[in-house]
Amino acid sequence: MTNEKEDMTDIPEVPARYVPPANPKLGPGYLVISCPICGARHQHGAGNPDNPDYGPRVAHCQSGPGGKYILIPENRA
Numbered sequence: 098m099t100n101e102k103e104d105m106t107d108i109p110e111v112p113a114r115y116v117p118p119a120n121p122k123l124g125p126g127y128l129v130i131s132c133p134i135c136g137a138r139h140q141h142g143a144g145n146p147d148n149p150d151y152g153p154r155v156a157h158c159q160s161g162p163g164g165k166y167i168l169i170p171e172n173r174a
């Protein structure tokens with residue numbers, strides 16, 4: 098029996114800073130990180146301003162191997 102469940106242990110956790118939108122009409126804001134893969138700054142949609150949607154993301158790397166990471170609240174890092 099094959100286990101196709103992804104092994105999460107190799108995926109780095111990255112502290113993310115929640116940046117609220119300047120205007121609530123612009124959306125839920127962003128989670129901003131310093132990428133552990135390429136070193137650049139990436140931002141991901143926060144999903145919900147009252148309870149930002151942390152968790153796994155596909156890296157937004159412009160160069161390099163790319164990959165995935167798991168966003169965690171920066172005050173829990």
Ligand SMILES: [Zn+2]
Pocket residue numbers: 132133134135136137139156157158159
């Ligand atoms: Zn990156």
